[in-house]
Amino acid sequence: MTKRTLSFFILHSSFFILLAQTISITTDHTQLVLQVNSQKRLCQTYLGERLSEQTDLKQLSMPQAGLSSSCIRGLEAYPVMGTEDYYEPTFEIRHADGNPTSVLKYQQHTQQGDLTSISLRDEVYPIEVTLYYKTFPQEDVIQQWAEIKHEEKGKVFLGRYASSMLYFEAPSYYLTEFASDWAKEMQMLSQELQFGKKVVDSRLGTRANLMAQPFFEVGIGSPISENEGTVLMGTLGWTGNFRFTFEVDNQHVLRVVSGINHDASSYLLPKGETFRTADFFFTLAKGTGEGSRRFQRWMMNHQLHKAKDDRMTLLNNWENTYFDFNEEKLVALFGEAKDLGVDLFLLDDGWFGNKYPRKDDHAGLGDWQVTKDKLPQGIPYLVRKAKENGVAFGIWIEPEMVNPKSELAEKHPDWLIQLPSRETYYFRNQMVLDLCNPKVQDFVFGIVDGLMQENPEIRFMKWDCNSPITNIYSPYLKENQGNIYVDYVRGLYKVLDRVQAKYPDLYMMMCSGGGGRSDVTGLRYFTEFWCSDNTDPIERLFIQWGYSQFMPAKAMCAHVTEWNRRASIKFRVDVAFQGKLGFDIGLKGLSDDDRQYCREAIKEYKRLKDIVWSPNLYRLVSPYEGQHCVVQRVDDAKSKSVVFAYDIHPRYGERLLNTRLQGLDAAANYRVKEICLMPGKQSWLPCNDKVYTGDYLMKVGIKVTSTNDLVSHIIEVTKE
Ligand code: DGJ
Secondary structure, eight states, X not given: OOHHHHHHHHHTXXXXXXXXXXEEEEOSSEEEEEEEOTTSOEEEEEEEEOOSOGGGGGGSOOOOTTTSGGGTTTTBSSOBTTSSOOSXXXXXXXXXXXXXXXXXXXXXXXXXXXXXXXXEEESSSSEEEEEEEEEETTTTEXXXXXXXXXXXXXXXXXXXXXXXXXXXXXXXEEEEEXXXXXXXXXXXXXXXXXXXXXXXXXXXXXXXTTSEEEEEEEEESSOOOSSSSEEEEEEEEOSSOEXXXXXXXXXXXXXXXXXXXXXXXXXXXXXXXXXXXXXEEEEEEEHHHHHHHXXXXXXXIIISTTXXXXXXXXXEOHXXXXXXXXHHHHHHHHHHHHHHTOSEEEEOSOSBOSSSOOSSTTSOTXXXXXXXXXXXXXXXXXXXXXXXXXXXXXXXEOTTXXXXXXXXXXHOGGGBOOOTTSOOOOBTTBEEBOTTSHHHHHHHHHHHHHHHHHOTTEEEEXXXXXXXXXXXXXXXXXXXXXXXXXXXXHHHHXXXXXXXXXXXXXXXXXXXTTBSOOOTTGGGTOSEEEOOSOOOHHHHHXXXXXXXXXXXXXXXXXXXXXXXTTSOHHHHHHHHTTSEEEEOSOGGGSOHHHHHHHHHHHHHHHHHHHHHTOSOEEEEEOGGGSSEXXXXXXXXXXXXXXXXXXXXXXXXXXXXXXXXXXXXXXXXXXXXXXXXXXXXXXXXXXXXXXXXXXXXXXXXXXXXXXXXXXXXXXXXXXXX
């Protein structure tokens, strides 16, 4: 068989194990080509739009890694530290004899359905690295990870273990990162990448929102835009430390390395055990609009827990009562939840602890018994009372954490992550439990299990995680402290696996001091996540704009609160309407009209939620570019669309442009109707209740913005 037919053969095979020259990984629109060079090194020779003629693959030029100085960079698929590639590597190992390198050579590969695996081996040391590429053809998403194992007798340390290396060659590169802080999650910051490195990472162990969220976008050859130009959008599925490195090398090639952050994490890998890296997911799209629709569809089809199931609107008591509640107050709130028309009441922080009752955030964390003098009849009474009011019951937990002032900390000091010989630093007066320890994993699982055993009718849990890992030392791991950050996350996943297996119907919100946890692997376990403690609707327009780059609306918890009372209740509800709607507000403080508005909006939300949650998102006007924000969702059949329009603080005399809709059927007629109006108010939008062709709506557009402060409109567009 000639090389040419061999390559062709592999591209069209479903399951073969062959020594091959060319490995092609394709989705409907994207193609990644890897080729093995004469030194058996695996190199990337193409990544871009899918080639029409697969026979053209033979034209791709092969970099000869290490053969001449001009090819030093090699474009190796999984470059190793310490060899002839001097740039940021994906992999670093210290062998038992102290040798700090490996040369990974191609052994074989398999392609079965959507999964490609390629095994690489060091011919001198017994170490094997297998690279995996899983494709999601219709969503045009590619998943990458690696598995590493060795058969050496002594101690082998992995210094780096990235999931992916991707190369690009273009005149220019533009990065958007998602910078983050408490109450400032997903702030989109853009810059041109110049020579050298830019690192976006988190080293907080648990939460990420003091640093950055695990997402990025890179404009390849042109600045990032919504509908034009090639953009790489990537995210790491890892509920812990991540690192993305963007390096423009001496030949202006961009290298994108994605993986678990290796800082302070030299991992001791025992002989025969497999180290699986985190999963990296990417799409190469035409503009971020297309990329977001792909990612949202992929989340809905393949990743998000219970993605096809409904979600519950809710009333949360956190900002209404904080820690100051009792049975009477809560039962009254169940009545308010019923009056509002939401599905669930969510009891937040402050229901537990007896020796050290949880009156504020200084004590009680870890003691998951109900505070007897606050809630004498326990959780079963609350579940029953909620049910009598026609609402389901949900409860807050923060199971990975402990206050030093708790019975748990007194009983099990060895379960706490803390440095043995140094003063302890407390973040929010608390510490992190050592989830590397299987006994701690049992304890954490037991918190959920105990609540569910006692109250099988609990429908929902909010799983909070407020502290980063401070005082980094695991009493369980002893001298293997380099493993702590990785083993912590694995311990967490073990617990969550057990929770999911035993309670598959439990809805869970991933929360972390606001939006400190929002990664796509966490969302395999959680049905939704808390985007931010910042619920000021103006800030939320930015935060939700950021998350919508990757996340489906169904997973993005958006609550109506008292933040920014200058904004009307309508404006606040209309912003939260874009996500998974909830309320965290005292209804008694609202006027009759405001309460009525909330009730009606919830009804409209329930009627339209399938469109609001559709992955077909069109971001039409960016809040980053002015004083307005307009986004649109369309159902798959293009028969119904919802447009959300917001005026923030428009300038005097500002010229208002039409907003051109997208994603409609050009040939169809659509009726445009403003919904969710305040009681007794009429729409003043000129387009209200008019019929237009899809073509007109998309080419000419309609006026949905104004020069008024803090005004919002929700507009339903229905095919006639
Ligand atoms: C942080 C969360 O983000 C809040 O919503 C709330 O649950 C508090 N923790 C409770 O301590």
